[in-house]
Amino acid sequence: MNRNKFYLLFLLLIAMANVSAQSVNDKLLLGKWLTKDYAVVEFIPSGKTIVMKQISSKIEKEKKDNGKILGKDITHASGKEFKGIMINPENNKEYNSLLIISDDSKKLLLKVKWGFLNFNENWVRIQ
Helix, strand or coil, X not given: CCHHHHHHHHHHHHHHHHHHHHHHHHHHHXXXXXXXXXXXXXXXXXXXXXXXXXXXXXXXXXXXXXXXXXXXXXXXXXCXXXXXXXXXXXXXXXXXXXXXXXXXXXXXXXXXXXXXXXXEEEEEECC
């Protein structure tokens, strides 16, 4: 095998390893989660990132948000941590966020920052 073919094969193997590693990490987050307000959100792949969409809500005034994307540009940060942007459906303002999955992968801690303030909320995996 000549040197150019070797380098091409090597680069292809590295690219394939990165794609499979990313999809393994994404699987930690993908699926449906129950929020503290009993809304169901789903994390779904969207190109190279993940989006979060509200599926349903038990609170009548929040049912209007069903089907809306409430999180975007979510990517794996490290370990069981993801970073992305959460969107407030009332005013479409965007906030940086960190999502941390528990060791047993059954709980998710959402940390949203705006200015000097922080908002934390725990969710439970339902699917």
